[in-house]
Amino acid sequence: MSGVAHYRLAQLAGRFGLELRGDGAQMITGVGTLATAAPGQLSFLANPHYRGQLGSSRASAIVLRTDDAAHCASACLIAPDPYVAFAKIAALFDPTPVATPGVHPSAVVATGARIGDGASIGPLCVIEDGAVIEAGAAIGPHCVVGKDCTVGAQSRLVARVTLVARVTLGKRVLVHPGAVIGADGFGLAFDRSASAHGGWIKVPQLGGVRIGNDCEIGANTTIDRGAIEDTVLEEDVRLDNQIQIAHNVHIGAHTAMAGCAAVAGSAKIGRYCLIGGGAGILGHLSVADRVTVTARALVTHSIHSAGEYSSGVPLQDSRQWRRNAARFKHLDDLVRRVQALEKESGSKESKS
Amino acid sequence: MSGVAHYRLAQLAGRFGLELRGDGAQMITGVGTLATAAPGQLSFLANPHYRGQLGSSRASAIVLRTDDAAHCASACLIAPDPYVAFAKIAALFDPTPVATPGVHPSAVVATGARIGDGASIGPLCVIEDGAVIEAGAAIGPHCVVGKDCTVGAQSRLVARVTLVARVTLGKRVLVHPGAVIGADGFGLAFDRSASAHGGWIKVPQLGGVRIGNDCEIGANTTIDRGAIEDTVLEEDVRLDNQIQIAHNVHIGAHTAMAGCAAVAGSAKIGRYCLIGGGAGILGHLSVADRVTVTARALVTHSIHSAGEYSSGVPLQDSRQWRRNAARFKHLDDLVRRVQALEKESGSKESKS
């Protein structure tokens, strides 16, 4: 078993402070779902929906709540929040290799860049002048760390990440491939004197981007730098893939956004918000703390109190949908017709 | 004509088993649309909408259905499906150069990587330890093939593609620039004991991505690897640009998705589906075989039978739209008012 992570169940219980029931001497060599775990693997039950799978699971041990332990045929670890406990245990079995400290000979590192102790600069990276890579940070292959950008200690750019200019990442920030942080915000002024009928001139984007500790930025996500002041993500903000954050947006700590969400310029989002996949937030709005926006909703006005918000219409068979959608174009008219009927009915009422 | 593809029309007829009408000796040197083809070029008529262009086209030959041949002034090739026949012929005129076998000297290839016969590794690629590039595969410039990833025989990564970890591509897979396959899925557990009011901890993403033969993955598309098990695309799945496929999604064979579509975690999509541009599919849903989802529709519940599905409301002049949209906020109230009128009308009815 050399080279493969393995722990006795009792070791895991001790390490994460969990109550052990059953044989603590058995060896755990990996994790699996209740339905597919093989003997030797550890699984978990967090969603009561899957409780029925407890009996048939071949997992050697299961992390679960104390209430569910009675229904568990195998050994188990009792946790108040089994998903959190599972996440911590599973991390032990993550085969992602630790980056080798040092600068790969194929990387292009400017003489004015500063590389901290134990940092790793992968193959074919470009580290520009004035860039700072703090201690223990890992810059994967094909990253560009632009002029005057800072990557905080223990942060990791997985591969092919671009930090354009004036970007500061805190500690333990994780950035996935294809992310572009610190590109020009979309700032344009329409100049009536340009061209025959006017044309655009570019508004220089002089701000930067500041990203707090423990943030995660998904693959191909883009975060533009500010026009004058900075675009800001506070600590522990979690962004999925293909998210667009425009210039001067401010996102509060512990907010999470699912894939393809988009935030327009200068919007301010609170702390502990959950923004659903593909949701949009228009520019210059404020969103309070602890707001949930459901998938694909468009936030068209500021939200001043915690709660859940939605927009959109439900999916239907296209034939039915077409009929309903056509009626939407005359909804205001329909309301007026109902008002007329009500008025008439009322006058009849009063007449009768 | 050396260096430029050219074929006699009779050669094309023979090669693709099409009936020839007119002069088979003439030389075809390229393809064009009915409206713009020049003499020497071959065009096609698939959509009856363009039938009126048959008479005026300058194309030397036209691929069409037998019914349309009578209206064709030029030579023609008769095909049961002219678009399919045209696609096959046009491929002969594709100038995309064949990749030169061998490893470009600027590529960084780990000693533990395995490169098959006739494979091509382009400039500035990074091929990591344990990666396998099968025979005849072509890896264009600036690609990263991560640890333990496999690129199947005759596959092609056009340029700047990133395969992060535990990604397996089948044979003849085509991946366009900027695609990121195998990045971490978006797995988070909220840990109430972290920070003052709780914070996120990362759920390690231990699965991989398996992509079947003959799939095509568009530019800047992202496909995350699974949390525990794999994210799977069966054979001949076709994804356009900027599509987001979350962890543990399963897409059936021959399904095609247009640009900017997004599929949330653990959704299961059937075979032969057509997912429109910008459509979304929520997590943990099932979509049956041969389902069409129209552009921008959001699939919010499982779909159990083949058919076409939509959501959204129609485009209108903004002033009209604003009036209708405002009424939508009180639609439930409107229904109740209509119910009241109906009840009243019914009671009058029964009274009268």
Place this chain on the structure above:
Amino acid sequence: MSGVAHYRLAQLAGRFGLELRGDGAQMITGVGTLATAAPGQLSFLANPHYRGQLGSSRASAIVLRTDDAAHCASACLIAPDPYVAFAKIAALFDPTPVATPGVHPSAVVATGARIGDGASIGPLCVIEDGAVIEAGAAIGPHCVVGKDCTVGAQSRLVARVTLVARVTLGKRVLVHPGAVIGADGFGLAFDRSASAHGGWIKVPQLGGVRIGNDCEIGANTTIDRGAIEDTVLEEDVRLDNQIQIAHNVHIGAHTAMAGCAAVAGSAKIGRYCLIGGGAGILGHLSVADRVTVTARALVTHSIHSAGEYSSGVPLQDSRQWRRNAARFKHLDDLVRRVQALEKESGSKESKS
């Protein structure tokens, strides 16, 4: 102050033809917003909404309209369009370094590529055979300029831009990181004879992309090349991040599109249009000149006259929204019920 841009206020007035009020001898060393500018900085007032900040701003000088000058405690520069004037002044303070002419030794430049006078090829670029980089163009790190692509004079690819094949950029074009221009359009023909129940075959994409002078292309935006003819952006088109432009789209001069907008194949968009964030335009449609499409609207039919167009429904508290959305599924039925009531009411009317 060596190394930092600085200008006397009178110099700025003279350079941009603006009327100066107040002390022209003072030195301006940067720009800021009204709320946060420090002494030595120049600010601007364009949006009357911020007029209240005039009194308290610490800016040394403010660019504003003549009407606002009376309320300005500091020096000011009078401009008919203060935002345009500010943009021009601010450009003087942009610290983006000018690219060093010449080819970085780590770049891979094909012998058949042509590099103009004063052009700059950054580290780890790949310039393929037949590519032309015109005079003064700057190609940042990690760019790929594919076969037979042309980058016009004074254009700038910031970093990690991919021009795949047959792409021509005009002069002064600016392309941000992660953009992919000239990838295959999404062309598929369904071949019933392939596989057991049919499968896709690829339609070769033989066209190119032509981008006019002064265009700007955002980070991770994708612009596919045409199937037979070219995809075209006329001059001064401005695209934000993560926009998807499908094959054979034509975009008129001076049109601007905000982040995450998407245009399907062969759509034709006019000049001076404003396309909101996340808006979509279906394939083969035409959009007239000077059309505004609001954020997230889906253009489902051609638009023949200038104006503003929208779709979607408003954001609500999810509980209220769910009730209304459920009613939408029966909107057609509701209209029929109202019609019945009207008919009945009318017959009563006529009876009474």
